[in-house]
Amino acid sequence: MKSLSKLLALLFIGVMLLAACAPATTPTEAPATVAPATEPATEAPMTEAPTEAPTGEVPVTGSCPLPVEEGATIVFSGWGDETEQQIYRDSIERFGSVCPGVTVDYQPVPTEFQDKLKAQMAGGTAPDVFYIDDQLMTAFVPTGQLLALDPYMEEAGVSSDDFIPALMTIFTQDGQTYALPKDWGTLGLVYLPAAFEAAGIDEPTDDWTWEDMRAAAQAIADTGTYGGFCMGPDWARFAPFVFSNGGAFASEDNTTATLDTPEVKEMANFVAEMKEEGSLVTPSDVGATWCGEAIGLELVGMTTEGGWMVNFMKQTYPDVEWKAVQIPAGPVTRADVIFTNGIGVNAATEFPNAAAALAMYLTSAENQAEIVNTGFAYSTHPEQADLVQDPNDLAISGGGLLPDTRVAYWGPSTGAVNTAVSQALERVFLGDQDVDTAFAQAQEEAQAALGGGR
Amino acid sequence: MATVTNEPSAAPSRRTLMAVLSFLVVFIVLMTIALFNAPTMGGPRVMATVETYLTEVRRTALPFLGAVALLAIVLGLAAARVVYREWPNPKRRTNLIMGYLFLAPYLLITLTFTVGVVLFALYISFTNYDIFSPPQWAGLANYARAFQEKNFLQGLHNVLWYSLLVVPTQTAAAILLAVLLNSQNRFKQFFRTIFYAPSVTSSVVITLIFMWFYLRTGYINYFISNFLGTFGVEWKNINWLGDPRGLIQLIVQAFGGDIPSDQWYLRGPSIALMAIMFQNVFTTAPTFMIMFLAALQDINPALYEAASLDGANGWHRFWKITVPLLRPIILLVVVLGTIGTLQIFDQVYLATQGGPLGTSLTPVYVLYQEALGTEGPIQMGYAAAMAFILAVLIFFFTFLQRRFIERETQLY
Numbered sequence: 001m002k003s004l005s006k007l008l009a010l011l012f013i014g015v016m017l018l019a020a021c022a023p024a025t026t027p028t029e030a031p032a033t034v035a036p037a038t039e040p041a042t043e044a045p046m047t048e049a050p051t052e053a054p055t056g057e058v059p060v061t062g063s064c065p066l067p068v069e070e071g072a073t074i075v076f077s078g079w080g081d082e083t084e085q086q087i088y089r090d091s092i093e094r095f096g097s098v099c100p101g102v103t104v105d106y107q108p109v110p111t112e113f114q115d116k117l118k119a120q121m122a123g124g125t126a127p128d129v130f131y132i133d134d135q136l137m138t139a140f141v142p143t144g145q146l147l148a149l150d151p152y153m154e155e156a157g158v159s160s161d162d163f164i165p166a167l168m169t170i171f172t173q174d175g176q177t178y179a180l181p182k183d184w185g186t187l188g189l190v191y192l193p194a195a196f197e198a199a200g201i202d203e204p205t206d207d208w209t210w211e212d213m214r215a216a217a218q219a220i221a222d223t224g225t226y227g228g229f230c231m232g233p234d235w236a237r238f239a240p241f242v243f244s245n246g247g248a249f250a251s252e253d254n255t256t257a258t259l260d261t262p263e264v265k266e267m268a269n270f271v272a273e274m275k276e277e278g279s280l281v282t283p284s285d286v287g288a289t290w291c292g293e294a295i296g297l298e299l300v301g302m303t304t305e306g307g308w309m310v311n312f313m314k315q316t317y318p319d320v321e322w323k324a325v326q327i328p329a330g331p332v333t334r335a336d337v338i339f340t341n342g343i344g345v346n347a348a349t350e351f352p353n354a355a356a357a358l359a360m361y362l363t364s365a366e367n368q369a370e371i372v373n374t375g376f377a378y379s380t381h382p383e384q385a386d387l388v389q390d391p392n393d394l395a396i397s398g399g400g401l402l403p404d405t406r407v408a409y410w411g412p413s414t415g416a417v418n419t420a421v422s423q424a425l426e427r428v429f430l431g432d433q434d435v436d437t438a439f440a441q442a443q444e445e446a447q448a449a450l451g452g453g454r
Numbered sequence: 455m456a457t458v459t460n461e462p463s464a465a466p467s468r469r470t471l472m473a474v475l476s477f478l479v480v481f482i483v484l485m486t487i488a489l490f491n492a493p494t495m496g497g498p499r500v501m502a503t504v505e506t507y508l509t510e511v512r513r514t515a516l517p518f519l520g521a522v523a524l525l526a527i528v529l530g531l532a533a534a535r536v537v538y539r540e541w542p543n544p545k546r547r548t549n550l551i552m553g554y555l556f557l558a559p560y561l562l563i564t565l566t567f568t569v570g571v572v573l574f575a576l577y578i579s580f581t582n583y584d585i586f587s588p589p590q591w592a593g594l595a596n597y598a599r600a601f602q603e604k605n606f607l608q609g610l611h612n613v614l615w616y617s618l619l620v621v622p623t624q625t626a627a628a629i630l631l632a633v634l635l636n637s638q639n640r641f642k643q644f645f646r647t648i649f650y651a652p653s654v655t656s657s658v659v660i661t662l663i664f665m666w667f668y669l670r671t672g673y674i675n676y677f678i679s680n681f682l683g684t685f686g687v688e689w690k691n692i693n694w695l696g697d698p699r700g701l702i703q704l705i706v707q708a709f710g711g712d713i714p715s716d717q718w719y720l721r722g723p724s725i726a727l728m729a730i731m732f733q734n735v736f737t738t739a740p741t742f743m744i745m746f747l748a749a750l751q752d753i754n755p756a757l758y759e760a761a762s763l764d765g766a767n768g769w770h771r772f773w774k775i776t777v778p779l780l781r782p783i784i785l786l787v788v789v790l791g792t793i794g795t796l797q798i799f800d801q802v803y804l805a806t807q808g809g810p811l812g813t814s815l816t817p818v819y820v821l822y823q824e825a826l827g828t829e830g831p832i833q834m835g836y837a838a839a840m841a842f843i844l845a846v847l848i849f850f851f852t853f854l855q856r857r858f859i860e861r862e863t864q865l866y
Contacts, residue, residue, distance in 0.1 A: 122496070139831065287669065
């Protein structure tokens, strides 16, 4: 009797032990049975592609940039709304016709892309090819998560000189190229002709200066119907002012903040005075969430916005007439700020050739020409600058090709430096601090970030 | 059936053997769990074979495993001691073994996915860690840094104000709503549903709706200006979520003074932060209302009757009967509320991103920025350190609240 219950108890214990141990032991056993990780997940998204049917007229113009691995399956990921996703689906289809051996699984991540990609990268499950911005460069390059593309570019005959020079700043580090620019944007002077008519002054031209802009903004503000020039406390809108005065947010080698230099402070004073005299309004002053919307709502006469205005106005405010000219010139030069994102390759990819081929094809002149035609983005190849079709868009994009135009990129701590600038402007616009105090504080914050970061 | 008799035949050697065995079991289980929580990189390459996994562990996690090994030895010894002591008594021996065996499935999961992860976070809080390369030992540097960086300090300052204002308000509002609902029986279900609706709605959705309300041209300004307009008072529209002026600063300004920007810590909670507070009270008060409502229905009506006979009015009954009897629930609500407010994140992430001028930064938001490297390099170690500082703070406040509210009430 006693021994029986003992036996039962023992048996029970054994079962429990097995049950308890099961989850703990599987992870170590499982990989052994699954064995070669070289076998990629064959989800076969391409089986759909042929049935989806290429719209017929995909011209096979180029040849594959590189000899690719047999049976390569690569995952490509980026952010973007429906429009952008469709553009990249089309691009991938074109890629499929020049590099037929490669299966591309496109996995767009519309929001929080950077957060997700960093987690995926740490988990070893990141896509093979993906969008790259300055934040991802900072996270990935120092630890070698990105494939240096130079040998592949050399083999394929692609040079970084093929691209607009300013765009390569972000993606080149220590002489190595880690991504190729996929598109770019810049700012132009966007205005409402009706506001100029109401003020009885001439519309802006491509040779305007910031002083001309200020005078016009004052005249428009005096009408009482429109605000003058719309600008939020935003580093991106402030950057063209600084660049056109020969200044920058940090030194060439991105080690020293230069926010307390006269070049920066002069222009900060310029916008602060405009704010003071009422010729400059922030979007929240006029009840808009951003300046583009303020134009759409016909609340302000002018602002600086980019190519995204074209589709925004078409879709949201189709009845509002608006125009654009190149960014105004400053005391020293005419210079604009440029924004760009690139396409890079995971250093851990199974198929580096196929992945690099996709990155190079997507950013090639051939594919970029197709994208420009959709009106979605500008080509990253300077010789294709005139392919931009909308006249306003063409005017805005002109700023991007100016010799002194640059990206607001200051190395790994770019985000912190730019935030310091935005906050300084915010304090100035709110009347919380004068320009000297605000930018002295920003200088301190930016310097801490530049000196403190790795 | 079996009488409890110490079996003298149970040789001490067997007792020792079982103690050693339990030490080994505890040690091995803990180390296995640590091994699963340890490595830096995952994915198919690392997980391909046991060897690749162990290579990765060797590359990144040896110091962590060393630290856990020490802990495992301590816990193992403790377990061995208990086993050694209980072994001679068969009943207690069976209880011990059976008890832990029944607990085992849950315990293993918790140890792996909660305790293990927390331990790893604790370890990396003493290191510089970019989530790709092995953590570099940094000692207390991350903790020291947190108390030097303005973002984190401002975040702490903000959430302290936040808790201070939100917790009493939402607790009072919850009690009030509950008492109102409890006082009448018609439509009780209906109003309970209506009041509870904000709590079951996603906080993301509510935040988005409030962002429209709070615009300079939004409904709240419209309402206030129309309301004041009827009295002939002019209202200057406020951009609620973009206004960094602090409460104390506004009071000082009303008397003609001002507090300069570099003394932000004297300015009090900003209008933007208070706007988020209001929204938070709106969403959480009903959750707690349900708790109070449940507790109110437990109060014996005879108490109210007796009080009425003694001549107590409604006010007295509320303060002398309802509130004291609700004390355990009040403690619960205040503690939960404090924890929730100190950890506030989603409203800030959606509505203000910490702005204007950092007046709506919160520790968790700063932690998110550093952990995911949105402003610079990924600094997971620094983020983990901030998380532990916040956790200690929450423990501290919970402890204080228990001390103060729990007096004279039974444990809840």
